[in-house]
Amino acid sequence: MTLLLASFDPPYWLSTLIKVVVVSAVVPTTALILGMVFLFKIMSWMQSRLGPQEAGPRGTLQLLADGVKFLQKEDIAPNGADRWVFKVAPLVVLMSTLLLYVALPASMRLVVADLDVGVFFVLAISSLSVIGVLMAGWASANKYSLMGALRAAGQLIAYELPMVLAVVGVVIQAGTMSLNGIVFAQADGAIFGWGGIGNPYILTQFVGFFIFIAAVQAELTQPPFDMPVAESEIVSGYQVEYTGFRFLIFFLAEFATAFAFAAIAAVLFLGGWAVPWLPTSSDWYYVLGPIVLFAKVMMVAFIIFWVRFTYPRFREDQLQSLAWKVLIPLALVNIVVTAALKVVL
């Protein structure tokens, strides 16, 4: 089986078709898994309540039932809305999510496009979603939507810089911007000459990991940084006028992006699809790689959602001062220390 996969070398049209099908199947699936496991089960467990119980065994099909319900709803555009922009906006958000999956490696060759600048690509693409959010907020002709969209745009300035700077430390240590290259560097690395478990960068880049997770939280507009969609203040912000499948697209994009960022964090800091004691050239990774990556993603996602369910939300200006006064200086110090150690060692 693994040998068969290793020798599989399809023509260009077939590989393109496979990639399109896989990405468009994986994105909703990941969103469903995260929504089901964390939003329903883990959240209800943390809040000492039962959660969904009726749809499917122990309520596991609740999200599918919700999705079907959304599809049945009428697609309403408000009266004063800029109809064309209003309808396109969710697709723009979803597009940025789909593009994120292009560069994610699930093993050495199970990757849609193994870019040399993979890190750069995912960070750049992820901020595109704000364009869709701004479009949605502006076109909705609603004051709450507009405030939510402007908050999202302001938030982008605050978290994007710490996120990039946090990743720079990893890039310096790995010496490459390719996501697969970073996985290899961690698998082949050594801790003070001991290569037993490789060198997952969470051990050396723990400051970067902390900053990255905080910035991811802001990117995903989750508590404590959920000001753009704050229900109790601006009533879900830019999503307030959306109904039916367009709202569903926002929902899908949010959770698929959460999965993608958890995967990026797993690749950058936890060693990605590789496990210790099995060389990265092994053919077993065609099967094992996605499983290992998925396990690591769930660990990171648990942290992300744990924080989401626990903390109250910041105010917009408090996020700005946190980002500019704490996270960015911390990330810069981290870069300097990493670079110095890289030169010395």
Add this chain to the structure above:
Amino acid sequence: MTAVSDPQSVAALAAEAVDNRINLDFETEGMTLNMGPQHPATHGTMRIVARLDGEQVISAEPMCGYMHRGYEKLTEVRTYPQINALINRIDWLGSFANEVPFILAAEKLMDVEAPPRAQWIRTILFEMSRIANISLFLGDFGLQLGGMTAAFYAFRDREWVLNQIESATGGRFHPNFDRIGGLKDDLPKGWIDSSHTAMDKLLAFCDELEDLLVGNEIFQARTRGIGVIPAEIALSYGLSGANLRASGVDWDLRRDNCPPGLVYDKADWKVWTHPDGDCFARTWVRLQETREAAKIVKQLLDTIPSGPVMAKVPRIIKVPEGEAYVATENPLGEMGYYVVSKGDLVPFRVKIRSASFNNVSIVPWVARGAYVPDLVSILGSLYFILGDIDR
């Protein structure tokens, strides 16, 4: 009455500065944001017309009356026992506390006194409804600030108190248990022990919430120094209850002016105040108040006397001619009934003084210059209940 502390005078200066800024001839084009009548932060049907400059609130005007039910008029065509069922619906989270001042006013007019056991049980149930009310506030305020989990914990642990109220009175939210001259029934068997357990659970809930929410840095960043109300301003707007105590005014009707028929002097407890007057102070005072209420209940449960729960009153209640005002320290603040009787089966006129109506009257003053997220903190921490505003 305490002196104005430093943060309070700073806040007053800031409010003045905003006033001056607003009065400038040159003003950028603002935006009027209509928060409500259907908005999560108003938890009910209140409307706040906020004039915004960016995200800063230039003026905020609360518009009440969407839920006006005409209770004061309805009391004029209902007998006293019927009114008792009606006024349960004023502050629907702490219903039993609504009945007590009205019944006490009627008792005062009729010159009846409830037997000691009834007085004890009244006080216990009064404090239990306070706990039911404020413990929900503590969780709900977390929800207002974005922390979902606290609200679910509050709903979970409030159930302990509601179960006790239900097993004693038969009603979870609207007991309708108080009678002129006593109570409807005696306590059920085993109620005292299970109430002790419930109070222990509630004290543990207070500790848990202090860890989860009140001690949280983000929570403190969102509430400390936000919506500061100096003591003079609070008094001049007629604030009462925890909102007033959070501004440093040591004032509690339970201790200072306890009407006969409640036995707060039989328990050892403390009135908590906080000097800051901000949203955090209001939350903290309520948290301490919940703890004190649990302590009061536990002490009174141990000293509850035996005897009847109903004094001798005529079967058909006719209140002699006269006027009486009785106010008690309800969960939301001072609640009083001014009852005017002409010796009939029904009162001639009842004026209901409910705390929330006065408490929201300060919103235009305190919201000026705040940001939209702070407006939510302020509204949440002032803690009004729509039924209590609109009656």
